[in-house]
Amino acid sequence: MKKYTLKKSIFQKEPQKSARQFQVDYQNELNPAQYGAVTSVNGPHLIIAGAGTGKTRTIVFRVAYLVELGVRPESILLLTFTRKAAQEMLRRATSILDSRCEKVAGGTFHSFANMILRRYAPLIGFDPAFTILDQSDAEDVVNLLRTQLRLDKRKRRFPKKQLLYTLFSRSVNTQETIKDILTEDYPQYLQELETIQQLHERYNEYKRQYNLMDYDDLLVHLKTLLEKNKKVCDELAGRYKYIMVDEYQDTNRIQADIADLLASKHRNLMVVGDDSQSIYSFRGATIRNILEFPDRYEDCNMITLEENYRSTQPVLNVANEILKRGRE
């Protein structure tokens, strides 16, 4: 009788061999924590990247890793703080792997919202040809309405267009009421509260009437679209199977909600950031997004990058001491 041996190597993948299937030598290029982050694939992940610990590098390699695993590049969505950051990361991913990485969907929350809303505008009562108001356009509209209501002829002083727009925008982004913002920072205008609220309503009506959206509207309308239209939400979740959010400590409430909604079906959401570098609360960012991520995703895999490539140890000792003495 002929003896035929079933070879172990055929049926049991050796880790080393599987590593060699990749074009990029991830293990060698990255430190263990970075490698852990890069090779985390399905499910929710929270990557805490301390200052100077190679956060961008980690994101770049993870994009390449997903593509090498066979994930369709078009189904990866990378949301960053600036468009330039997204372009730069995808360019680097392309250079370490290949041009497949160019097809990854990357941009800011705003640019992503714009793209999606163009497609689904009628579902939220807009024409797909809506115009985006930049800040100075938006201020001009506010000023027009201010004049129409004859608020410029008032004896008593009434806030000017810049402040009005700041109030509206902050209220949308932080979900604080205009009353609270006035009480906190502009108490001299509290007596004008009702008129300011009325003006805010008119501003919103005006934009709807003339098919206009300001920057905040892009986020607000996208969130509404995802919440109100289960079908659209599922469609987008089906298209974007892996979602990555950079600078997560600087996201505002609406942006975190959008990321959660997009990931609601597959839950493949990786957020990257450093809670210790959350310094933009005055723009509406909330540190609670990153700090409470493990509560929103109890099964999340958390990895902390602590090896610093920028500073000397004496400088890091100072930084560590400053952090250590902060509230737990």
Place this chain on the structure above:
Amino acid sequence: MQRHKFQKELYTNKGSGTTPSIITAATENMQSKFVVQRVLELREEGVPLNDIAVLFRSSFHSFDLEIELNKAGIPYVKFGGFKFMETAHIKDIVSYLKVLENPRDVVAWNRIMVLVDGVGPRTAEKVISDILQHKVNGSSESTRSFWSTYNNYPDKLTDLFDVIKQIASGDIPPADKIGIILRHYTPQFKQKYDDYRKRQKDLEMFQTICERYKSVNSLLSDMALEPPSESVSDITPTGSEDEYLILSTIHSAKGLEWHTVFVMYCLEGRFPSYRSADSPDEMDEERRLMYVACTRAKENLYITYPLNIYDRESGLILTKPSRFLEGLEAHTEQWILDEED
């Protein structure tokens, strides 16, 4: 219980490095001079200017330093906020001093006249043309007599001219002149700027700076924006004209790194700022700002603070080093500044 941070401890496998320093300065100006001298020394040692950054909590914290940098001919760029002299409200104040020095300064005249409620560009133009035709030669003697005799302008402008008359006396030190101007200017200031609370600090800072000057003339000269180009060439090697020291608010320094970093005004009331004292959340964010500032440094970190700063808004004298310096003794060298006779 609510979480306020994730635990982390940064480390590096790089070799050893220089111990960071905490520098105590007796005055704000000594703090500025320390930065200037240290920058010049580092430049000598071969550290390019654009690999050095001076970071601060609020934009107005760099005003005194900017004047010293101009004097020393060190070119700089500033990120976050405006350059001191470019801010509209400082321009307003300086315009009063300018017409005092040169009554033919039409631009300055126009600026302070349209601040007066009810005075439009047309009225201003008419009055300015009157002033110009009055054959004032600008010397201090005739300027003074001009202001004491010529006062038949529209009622609305009487207050303004009273102020100019008051400050035209040479006996009053510049800081007191600013005091008089501010009393007149403050209502207009609140009228003109919705965010006047934020700008208020700049005005106070300007008054403090003026205290060091004996004459308006030398004050205005020092305020001139362009650094003298002759002295720039002393420290800038040929071919690297684009070398600038970086001045930046901490917010605008995020994500960046430099060979040497100075963090100024680490003083209770400045950094952390007063406003954060009541809110633990805001105080946490101030601490994170300090962390962001320190982690920008690759090799050298200098943390500085002046003593005995009078804060006009609160009426308090700020004397305590920032709470963020607590516990740093073991990790830093402490320097005290001394001045050569």
